[in-house]
Amino acid sequence: xxxxxxxxxxxxxxxxxxxxxxxxxxxxxxxxxxxxxxxxxxxxxxxxxxxxxxxxxxxxxxxxxxxxxxxxxxxxxxxxxxxxxxxxxxxxxxxxxxxxxxxxxxxxxxxxxxxxxxxxxxxxxxxxxxxxxxxxxxxxxxxxxxxxxxxxxxxxxxxxxxxxxxxxxxxxxxxxxxxxxxxxxxxxxxxxxxxxxxxxxxxxxxxxxxxxxxxxxxxxxxxxxxxxxxxxxxxxxxxxxxxxxxxxxxxxxxxxxxxxxxxxxxxxx
Ligand code: KIV
Numbered sequence: 001x002x003x004x005x006x007x008x009x010x011x012x013x014x015x016x017x018x019x020x021x022x023x024x025x026x027x028x029x030x031x032x033x034x035x036x037x038x039x040x041x042x043x044x045x046x047x048x049x050x051x052x053x054x055x056x057x058x059x060x061x062x063x064x065x066x067x068x069x070x071x072x073x074x075x076x077x078x079x080x081x082x083x084x085x086x087x088x089x090x091x092x093x094x095x096x097x098x099x100x101x102x103x104x105x106x107x108x109x110x111x112x113x114x115x116x117x118x119x120x121x122x123x124x125x126x127x128x129x130x131x132x133x134x135x136x137x138x139x140x141x142x143x144x145x146x147x148x149x150x151x152x153x154x155x156x157x158x159x160x161x162x163x164x165x166x167x168x169x170x171x172x173x174x175x176x177x178x179x180x181x182x183x184x185x186x187x188x189x190x191x192x193x194x195x196x197x198x199x200x201x202x203x204x205x206x207x208x209x210x211x212x213x214x215x216x217x218x219x220x221x222x223x224x225x226x227x228x229x230x231x232x233x234x235x236x237x238x239x240x241x242x243x244x245x246x247x248x249x250x251x252x253x254x255x256x257x258x259x260x261x262x263x264x265x266x267x268x269x
Contacts, residue, residue: 021069022065
C-alpha cells in the first residue's frame with residue numbers, strides 16, 4: 001500500500017489514482033485494478049443510500065462502510081470521508097469522530113471538506129497521528145450555500161480557494177482534493193503546494209485524479225459534467241435482473257441442477 005509519506009512525496013511522480021468505494025466487494029476490485037487510494041466518500045448518500053445529497057449521511061454509515069472497505073483491501077490506502085456535522089462544531093467531538101474511523105474501522109486517514117473552520121482540526125488530527133486529506137473548491141456539504149456549480153471562477157473566489165489549500169497544507173494535510181474549479185487555478189495551486197493535489201473536475205495538471213465509482217462504472221443515472229463512464233454496468237445489471245425475472249416467470253429457474261432431493265423424505269412426501 002502507498003504510505004501517507006509516499007503519497008505526500010509524490011508530486012511530479014506517476015499520477016495518484018483515487019476511487020470511491022462503499023463495500024468490500026467493490027474495494028477488492030478497486031485494489032485489483034491498482035488504485036492507490038480508496039475513498040469511502042460521503043457521496044454514498046447519492047450513490048448508494050438513496051438521498052438527494054450528502055447531508056443526511058451519518059458517522060455510523062461512513063464507519064460501517066469504512067470497515068467493509070478496509071476488510072476488502074490489503075494494499076490500498078483507505079480514507080474515510082467525514083460526513084456533514086461530524087466535524088466543525090466542537091474540536092473534541094470532531095477528533096473523536098475522525099479517530100473512530102482509524103481506531104475502530106481500519107481507515108488510514110480521513111478526508112475533511114475544508115474551510116476556515118477546519119484548519120485547527122487538521123492541525124490537531126495530524127498532531128495526534130490521524131492523517132488528513134483536505135478538500136477545497138466545490139464542497140458538496142455546502143450545497144445550500146453554493147449549489148453544485150463551478151467554484152473559483154472569479155479572482156476573489158480563486159484566491160480564497162488557493163489560500164485555503166495553502167493553509168491546510170501548513171496545518172498538516174498530506175494531500176488536497178480540488179473539486180470543480182478551473183483547470184488553470186488547479187494548475188496554479190498544484191504548482192504552489194508541496195503536497196499532492198487530487199483533482200475532480202479540475203483538469204489534468206493535478207497530481208492525481210478521483211472519481212465516484214458509480215460514475216466510472218456507468219452505474220449512475222446522472223453524472224456530473226466532469227465525470228466519464230468507463231463501462232456500462234447499469235445496463236449489465238438491468239439485463240441480468242431482467243433475465244432472472246423472465247427465467248422465474250417462465251419456470252426455467254430453478255432447474256434440476258439448482259435443487260436437491262432428500263431420499264429419506266420419500267416416505268413422508
Ligand atoms: O464524497 C466523495 O466521494 C468525494 C469525492 C468525490 C472527492 O468527496
